[in-house]
Amino acid sequence: MSSIRNDHEVARDLATEAGQQLLRLRARHGFEEPEVLRTLGDRTSHELLFSALGRLRPSDAVLSEEGADDRARLDTERVWIIDPLDGTREYSESGRTDWAVHVALWERGELTAGAVALPAQGSVLSTVDPPWLPEERPAEQRLRITSSRTRPPEFVQRMATQLGAEVVPMGSAGAKICAVLLGIADLYVHAGGQYEWDSAAPVAVARAAGLHASRTDGSELTYNREDPSLPDILVCRPELSSTLLASIRDVADRDSTGPHTAG
Numbered sequence: 001m002s003s004i005r006n007d008h009e010v011a012r013d014l015a016t017e018a019g020q021q022l023l024r025l026r027a028r029h030g031f032e033e034p035e036v037l038r039t040l041g042d043r044t045s046h047e048l049l050f051s052a053l054g055r056l057r058p059s060d061a062v063l064s065e066e067g068a069d070d071r072a073r074l075d076t077e078r079v080w081i082i083d084p085l086d087g088t089r090e091y092s093e094s095g096r097t098d099w100a101v102h103v104a105l106w107e108r109g110e111l112t113a114g115a116v117a118l119p120a121q122g123s124v125l126s127t128v129d130p131p132w133l134p135e136e137r138p139a140e141q142r143l144r145i146t147s148s149r150t151r152p153p154e155f156v157q158r159m160a161t162q163l164g165a166e167v168v169p170m171g172s173a174g175a176k177i178c179a180v181l182l183g184i185a186d187l188y189v190h191a192g193g194q195y196e197w198d199s200a201a202p203v204a205v206a207r208a209a210g211l212h213a214s215r216t217d218g219s220e221l222t223y224n225r226e227d228p229s230l231p232d233i234l235v236c237r238p239e240l241s242s243t244l245l246a247s248i249r250d251v252a253d254r255d256s257t258g259p260h261t262a263g
């Protein structure tokens, strides 16, 4: 690899490299002790990404799901937001391909680069060359909602009923947002809890490709906040956003598992 790489390439190359390491670890370890595999996966990938970023981008801060939160990030202009292994549960289950490595760069208020590796699917989606969105689906075709297979929002079935849509359960926020990017689903919705690292990298790629990405009340997703909790999200094809936000308003309970209310 060349030593002079732009931020998009750094995100793509590091997500790819960590993904390859995770595949090797999974092959070597097997699935007999899922908890050990999960811990090893999280730690190995974090260490690879954290040390590579320290080497390649020594002045930047890092916010990682698996690292201590260095609050200096709040006074830094460039912060890498990483999830070394998103879909940890699925990583430890034989045959599943819905897990990912997330590497994003936040600069002065915006996500400016990102990559999501889907190692078991043999692909990496990144802001180096964001994918072309598949053609718009004919209006008569059923919408496909992808949502968490283990912790879906309480309103997702009501939303599917209202829209006449099908629910496609899947692990990993990154894998689900990539499913929307690749035309396997039309939207991803989540509520009830999540963190900045779960969505930063896939949202960077989704936006670069022209998808809509917001909180479930339509307000902006913002990153590198003091509290990295970012509990709900909607990612969809842009032409669907107003219909979907209205549907969520209709079906979501106004409690802690529903969308947040701006202000």
Ligand SMILES: Nc1ncnc2c1ncn2[C@@H]1O[C@H](COP(=O)(O)O)[C@@H](OP(=O)(O)O)[C@H]1O
Residues within 6 Å of the ligand: 065, 083, 085, 086, 087, 088, 089, 147, 148, 149, 150, 151, 170, 171, 172, 173, 191, 192, 193, 194, 195, 198
């Ligand atoms: N209610 C909740 N509270 C906190 N984190 C949640 C959550 N629901 C989902 N997540 C996180 O969001 C990511 C995607 O979840 P899911 O696979 O269920 O769609 C997972 O990240 P990790 O695998 O990195 O922990 C998961 O931990």
Ligand SMILES: [Mg+2]
Residues within 6 Å of the ligand: 065, 083, 085, 086, 087, 197, 198
């Ligand atoms: Mg995650």
